[in-house]
Amino acid sequence: MTAAGRPDGGPERAAVVRPASLEELARLVREARRVLPRGGGTKVRSWEAAPAPPAGGGRDAANPWAADDVLVLDTTGLAGVVEYDPAEFTVTVRAGTPVAALEALLAEHGQYLPFDPLLVDAGATVGGTVAMGVSGACRLRYGGVRDFVLGVTCVDGEGRVVRAGGRVVKNAAGYDLPKFLCGSMGRFAVLAELTFKVFPRPEEFLTVVLACPDVAEAATALRALYRSPLEPHALEVAAPGVLDGLLPAEVAPAAPTEPAGSAYLLLVRIGGPATILRGWADRVIECVREATGRPPAAEVLAGAAERRLWTALRELAWAGRRDAGRADGGPLLRLYSRPALMPELDALLDRHGARRLHSQAATAAWVLFPDEPAWEALLPALRAAAVPALLWAGSGPWPGGYLVPPAGTAVAQALKRVFDPHGRLPPLPWEEGV
Structure with a gap:
């Protein structure tokens, strides 16, 4: 175990451990009081922006994620290809595998991941990509990351090893847990192994x-x-x-x-x-x-x-590569919208001085503010338009991830009680009571 500083350069607040096997991962989750999963560190890490522990140490009862006994699980020790059959167009890899390494392997056989993973050069991992559930611009034709995940092996908040889906394309056994975990941001389970379907790369x-x-x-x-x-x-x-x-x-x-x-x-x-x-x-x-x-x-x-x-x-270069490791300047938001709403949404964002890139046929948008926007005016307008807003980088009025939550929060809260009844994993990424 090694000490880990806060992302803002503040005092040490957690220990980092890098499990090398599924068994070790499950044991660490069972023994920990609080667990923060982490891959390449390129995506949202808003739960790490919690206040530092009190000067005298100990646990902050109002915010358990500011405690000094939080364990950061670095999943990059779980890396490598488990199985790859180019003829079957499927590949199984461990969650800590860099996306760049997987893409290089697929390219040798003229194949690729059509959902266009983000921040590949910045060091994104396969597990982090699935946990965030955010695809790139070229997901438009064939679908997003959740459409390409066939199977998962993960560890839930009780330290139990859970397997769902399979390693073949035509698999329809039971509840589609792999799709549920896409975009879950480590709140229900720690991903350990994933199976994807892949496609031939265009010439x-x-x-x-x-x-x-x-x-x-x-x-x-x-x-x-x-x-x-x-x-x-x-x-x-x-x-x-x-x-x-x-x-x-x-x-x-x-x-x-x-x-x-x-x-x-x-x-x-x-x-x-x-x-x-x-x-x-x-x-x-x-x-x-x-x-x-x-x-x-x-x-x-x-x-x-x-x-x-x-x-x-x-790589989000237009926004200064605004990954979680470089969250300087104003906040960067990921919005989820509708094509018919693009003119209205663009006008709203323009009034707040934002730079904006409408993505995936205007079903999503990246929004960069030069400094803190007027949240008290912006967020109600987004809620009224039913546009969920994810805080990707920078600071905001709610550090949990979603400034405007998506639909289905009641379902997520119920499943959180099943997968993580003792709250070892991070809380749901929106304000309690929403």
Whole structure:
């Protein structure tokens, strides 16, 4: 065991232990009073932002997660491939395996994870990716992480080893626990092993970059593409200035009649055989022309420059790589929305001075504030619009994760009592009573 400091540089508050086996993991959970699971440390760690213990040490009765006997379980000791059959398109790995290592293995066989994991270069692990349940922009075509998890082995809050799902694609035995644990953020169980289905990687990708003078036209173009038979891999809308420095100058189109840099940029990523992609890109542009009634300002990005753009988006480079290890500046939020709400949501966020990237065909959004927003006005507006808000990095009025909780909190509270009746694992990520 080694001492661990608080992420804000404050006093030591917990011990870190790195189990090397499933049996050791289960024993540590059974023996601990409070357990904080941790993978690569690239995702939300808001539960670690609890106040420091009192000056005299001991346990803070009002906040048990500020106690000095909290055990941080570093799952990176549980790493490696358990089973991989490229012909069956399934792979089983331990939870502490870096996503980068898994992607490299799959690439050797022309396969990949279509849900587009985040923060791969920053050191994200497989278990942390599933525990957060947040996929990247290219999950649009084939689905998110929960659609690719076939089986799990985990340890619940009582230290019991639980296995669910299987290692084959056609598996329908019992309650779909693997999907339930996607996005659970370590509140119900500590993930130890996971099985994924994987897909063949497209031969090539192209990205059509379209400039729109305002968010209304961007929403119109996005809706037309989403409803078309073109099946793009990603549809992202960046507000003015968000992609500055990420796009080469020659492929940063300007909207007609608008000053340079003031356009909303719609990114349309397509993938498939190299021989058809140029024609596919032309169909994307024609679809937008028919929807908006005028030829759009468009450029096509290919090759290394195209790959660099999507790597930068995956690593949250536009927000200064706002992972949990670099939470400086204003807060970064992940919102869950609806395409029809994009203009209204964009106007609300603009009034609060936020930089915003509407993701996954505007079903989600990344929102970066230069400093603390007026929470007392912002959060009620998001609640009224039924837009859940996850605090990804920085500080907020509630340190539990969700500033506006998702639906189904009553179900989560009931299952929390089953999987973690003594509260060894972190509390549910929203304010009590919600």
